[in-house]
């Protein structure tokens with residue numbers, strides 16, 4: 001018996017070393033840079049065995065993350081993920097852990113780039129309070145950040161300017177600004193979200209859906225006390241019912257029979273396969289970046 005243990009240890013040293021965990025790429029949100037993801041990156045490195053991780057910064061980080069557009073960000077993120085050959089498992093897959101606006105970018109990556117032309121496929125996507133259903137705070141005034149410049153910009157986006165070409169191309173939050181009182185102008189004017197959400201028919205609709213369906217896990221974390229994402233249900237693809245800024249549907253608008261049947265993004269199909277996990281974290285927006293025990297209890301299991 002005492003000879004078996006050393007043999008097992010040697011075997012594990014060989015096998016466990018070769019079979020590392022799926023690598024992890026992390027992405028920050030708006031008004032944040034990679035430094036804001038340092039804690040999460042450190043916890044990934046500490047708790048996920050044999051993992052390679054990379055904390056990615058898009059478009060100049062903290063201040064840059066406000067200007068530009070989500071298409072550019074997604075391309076920048078994709079370029080950096082592709083450029084790092086360590087960011088893929090033997091099966092060519094990467095796990096993504098992304099905060100806030102970054103979660104939307106990560107989902108954009110999963111739908112637009114993953115698994116082709118040398119871009120690693122996505123295994124598990126962990127979204128920490130991402131505005132997947134849209135963002136609207138026109139009535140209550142927006143938080144998004146304490147930065148005065150940020151507030152000014154968001155207020156500006158809150159104007160009808162939101163769907164102007166200028167705002168769409170140059171102010172990032174315009175990419176997920178969704179006016180429940182004017183869905184038509186959103187669908188016609190917004191250049192990012194109606195596409196990645198397959199709310200309109202476009203040339204890549206089918207591909208986006210197929211790619212989303214190829215995820216092993218989509219983990220959507222949010223919280224009623226989030227404080228930044230409005231409505232908070234957006235983290236789970238929920239949004240206000242058209243014509244109201246009071247009542248938000250809890251998840252994707254399944255109450256809309258037609259959406260449920262057509263399942264344009266494949267979210268229902270993914271859910272039917274048990275691959276979507278909705279989590280109420282009970283955290284405020286920045287909580288994910290500061291709470292080690294939450295990481296260990298609720299995020300880590302999806303990365304093992």
Ligand SMILES: *[C@@H]1O[C@H](CO)[C@@H](O)[C@H](O)[C@H]1NC(C)=O
Nearest residue numbers: 068069071072168169170191
């Ligand atoms: C994003 O911004 C770039 C300039 O950086 C511009 O060329 C491009 O058309 C914009 N794309 C969208 C979808 O707004």
Ligand SMILES: *[C@@H]1O[C@H](CO)[C@@H](O)[C@H](O)[C@H]1NC(C)=O
Nearest residue numbers: 160163181182183184185189
């Ligand atoms: C929606 O916005 C468009 C232009 O942005 C405007 O022409 C239209 O009147 C608006 N509709 C409503 C219901 O406010």
Ligand SMILES: *[C@@H]1O[C@H](CO)[C@@H](O)[C@H](O)[C@H]1NC(C)=O
Nearest residue numbers: 035036037039289290291292
């Ligand atoms: C990292 O976590 C500690 C507490 O766990 C917190 O005080 C600190 O602000 C966090 N850093 C960032 C950049 O969020």
Ligand SMILES: *[C@@H]1O[C@H](CO)[C@@H](O)[C@H](O)[C@H]1NC(C)=O
Nearest residue numbers: 283284287291293294295297
């Ligand atoms: C951190 O997460 C734990 C759950 O793991 C929770 O009990 C605790 O309240 C959280 N702390 C804060 C400050 O939200």
